Amino acid sequence: MIIKDKRIVLGVSGAISAYKALELVRLLVKGEATVLPVMTSSAQEFITPLSLSTLAKNLVSTSLFERGSDVSINHIELAQKSDLIIVAPATANVIGKIASGIADDPLTTIIMAAACPVLIAPSMNDRMWENPIVKGNVEGLLSVGYKFVGPGEGALACGSIGKGRLAGVEEIFEAACEALTRKDLKGEKALVTAGPTREAIDPVRFVSNASSGRMGYALARAAKRRGAEVVLISGPTDLPRPSGVTCVSVSTAEEMNEAAVRYYPQSTLVIMAAAISDYRPKKSYSEKVKKDASTLSVELERTEDVLKQMGRKKKGQFLVGFALETENLEENARKKLKDKNLDMVVANGPAGLAGATNEVLIINRDGEIEAVPPLNKDDIADRILDRVVRLKSR
Numbered sequence: 001m002i003i004k005d006k007r008i009v010l011g012v013s014g015a016i017s018a019y020k021a022l023e024l025v026r027l028l029v030k031g032e033a034t035v036l037p038v039m040t041s042s043a044q045e046f047i048t049p050l051s052l053s054t055l056a057k058n059l060v061s062t063s064l065f066e067r068g069s070d071v072s073i074n075h076i077e078l079a080q081k082s083d084l085i086i087v088a089p090a091t092a093n094v095i096g097k098i099a100s101g102i103a104d105d106p107l108t109t110i111i112m113a114a115a116c117p118v119l120i121a122p123s124m125n126d127r128m129w130e131n132p133i134v135k136g137n138v139e140g141l142l143s144v145g146y147k148f149v150g151p152g153e154g155a156l157a158c159g160s161i162g163k164g165r166l167a168g169v170e171e172i173f174e175a176a177c178e179a180l181t182r183k184d185l186k187g188e189k190a191l192v193t194a195g196p197t198r199e200a201i202d203p204v205r206f207v208s209n210a211s212s213g214r215m216g217y218a219l220a221r222a223a224k225r226r227g228a229e230v231v232l233i234s235g236p237t238d239l240p241r242p243s244g245v246t247c248v249s250v251s252t253a254e255e256m257n258e259a260a261v262r263y264y265p266q267s268t269l270v271i272m273a274a275a276i277s278d279y280r281p282k283k284s285y286s287e288k289v290k291k292d293a294s295t296l297s298v299e300l301e302r303t304e305d306v307l308k309q310m311g312r313k314k315k316g317q318f319l320v321g322f323a324l325e326t327e328n329l330e331e332n333a334r335k336k337l338k339d340k341n342l343d344m345v346v347a348n349g350p351a352g353l354a355g356a357t358n359e360v361l362i363i364n365r366d367g368e369i370e371a372v373p374p375l376n377k378d379d380i381a382d383r384i385l386d387r388v389v390r391l392k393s394r
């Protein structure tokens, strides 16, 4: 996980959504980051420094002239020894101060002296967000390299509905990871497929498999973080759509094929993590099949092998396939690598299909093999992309 061992200053300013900063701290701490909280005086009207410091397991900076604590907080040192500063929530007032070069509290002082990226998550009333002065401030900050996440649209604390809601905590976390990631896939157009397909028997039944889609979604998120433009074609899953990624939802193998054919020509990197059905019912009933007879046979016919077609039509694309095997993992994976004209194959057992973790063998064209031990799928995704980057630069 990219945020592991990173020093992250979390600035909280005075908006009703300040309570969500507590959840963000929890996520960052879970990712093993060191969280250094800073609160404006208004933020302390909404949540207490005690809650924040308890969750962050660190002192909270609330004043430029801290007294009474055992350790005094050196704001300049905090600014210069941090890997990332997140301001969540960021009010119109704090954004205005940063944009105007005002440094009259610990948060704005740290930001002014920062040598690291600053990620701002605005939270305010919709009219405030639309205000031309606030807009100008945001544009000014964007133009000098500040990063923004959100705001989202929806019901606001003031009662109106519009744009101004603090971005979701997961979205801020993702943006933080992205801000810390080296852009080694910049310029790449990545096409990732994920999840199972469903082949209808009748209107209420289908042939499918246990794929959760997690591996493909982790790959799409990781490629996006690393600077690629990403299209994710996904079969039915319960997973949230990754932000900043073009998502195409499909259901059947045929739809998966159509979408893949559409995006393939302009892609430079293709990762086929989807568990596409190899067979579909030859006949799909228009009404629910009734249980009349004691046995029922469903005749199946082959679907298109999407990846094999891609291998045939390859024009400079770097093609990564998966191999799902219950026996002879390496041997079968090597066979797929050759038969489908791949640049790399990621071989996994059935445990990798639905779980949160995976254990894989990565084999590339020239026969080189890497055994990746059991890891969560985000880490596996980065290990796969590390190898893609290395091979592409050869």
Ligand code: CTP
Pocket (backbone or CB within 6 Å): 253, 272, 273, 274, 275, 276, 277, 278, 303, 304, 305, 306, 307, 308, 320, 321, 322, 323, 324, 325, 336
């Ligand atoms: N794949 C595909 N189209 C299909 C089936 C699979 O593009 N109709 C892709 C998968 O996305 C994966 C790779 O082919 O990247 C290998 O899939 P896998 O299920 O392991 O193997 P198959 O090629 O289907 O062969 P088999 O089922 O005989 O092992």
